Amino acid sequence: MFFNLKNQNIITIRGGLFYDPAPSEGGVDEIYGISFGLGFAKRDKFCFDFSYQYRYGNDIGETLFELPFSEDIEEHTIYFSMINYL
Numbered sequence: 001m002f003f004n005l006k007n008q009n010i011i012t013i014r015g016g017l018f019y020d021p022a023p024s025e026g027g028v029d030e031i032y033g034i035s036f037g038l039g040f041a042k043r044d045k046f047c048f049d050f051s052y053q054y055r056y057g058n059d060i061g062e063t064l065f066e067l068p069f070s071e072d073i074e075e076h077t078i079y080f081s082m083i084n085y086l
Contacts, residue, residue, distance in 0.1 A: 008043035020055065031057035031073070047083040052076070 015036035021028040037051030055077075059070040 010039075010041040010043070012039040013037070022060070029057060029060045031055055031060070044085055046085060049079075049081045051079045053079070
């Protein structure tokens with residue numbers, strides 16, 4: 001986190017790795033991911049926030065259907081938000 005006290009600005013940087021197990025018959029489907037984000041805030045005025053998330057997993061959904069079926073997933077998600085303080 002970076003502060004500019006003269007202009008009352010705050011810049012935040014964040015990131016992380018995660019494990020997101022999904023329920024599956026007889027076990028779990030293993031899904032992994034990474035995320036990072038950036039935020040900017042002008043004290044008592046507004047706040048912008050941006051983040052990106054990437055999730056991946058192999059052989060997901062093997063037990064969901066009676067057919068021999070599974071899939072690999074790769075998900076890219078972008079989030080953006082803005083708050084305007086009144």
